[in-house]
Amino acid sequence: MKKLIAVLAPLSLALTACVATNTTTGTTSTTAQSTTQQLGTAAIKIAINAKCTTELNNIAAWQNATKLMTATQKQNIQTEICGCVSDKAPQSVTAVDLATAAIDPAARNTIVSNAVTKTINACVAEAVN
Template sequence: MKKQLGILTVISLLCSACATDGTLATGGNTQATTAQQLGVTAIKIAINAKCTTEINNQPAWQIVSRTMTAEQQQTVQSNVCGCVSDKALENITAVDLATAAIDPTARAKIVSHAVTRTLNQCVAETLKR
């Protein structure tokens, strides 16, 4: 609960960085840039958590991970979910970020869609390494 409250607080800061046209404020305003960075960081954390859950729920991962050490499992999950966290942001608009700050249901849907759109791509990239 405290984690969700912390994430909501950080995302709320992001709302103060939104311009009236629905885009994130940029430019010389350091406070807006910091709020934007905090909001993106909060979304990345939520995406990473969702990604880890999705991976652990996959039957294929459950089978393959049995042959790995705990360190290998952690490395693969970190690589895949790091990729998902970075690429998923390409699918999240400033409006989505603002909506996520005030609506927990929307936040869950936004994060879920972002993870869904990027997870398979990142698994494939990780396996190519």
């Protein structure tokens, strides 16, 4: 019973936000939608940043490129790259993905992984240039 409530509560909140957005007009619906999107995007950005760091450290080219760098240099570039990924990756995540990620940890991991994979190479290229 507790598991059912834990699953249905976030889903009902997400659906309520959608219903409220579609049935009301004015700033209230815009504010609710913006807040929901901001919270979802913030959560995804945090997960994306963590995944980016892991993925970046697993790339052989990154490991070779950073061998001669100081820890500070490596950290600064990693922060720049993963900041870029955190900014760009959510653009490839749909509202449906955000809702799914809110209730399904396995889906969240897949969504985050796909978003990082789509953007990490472009951000590495930007950081190098």
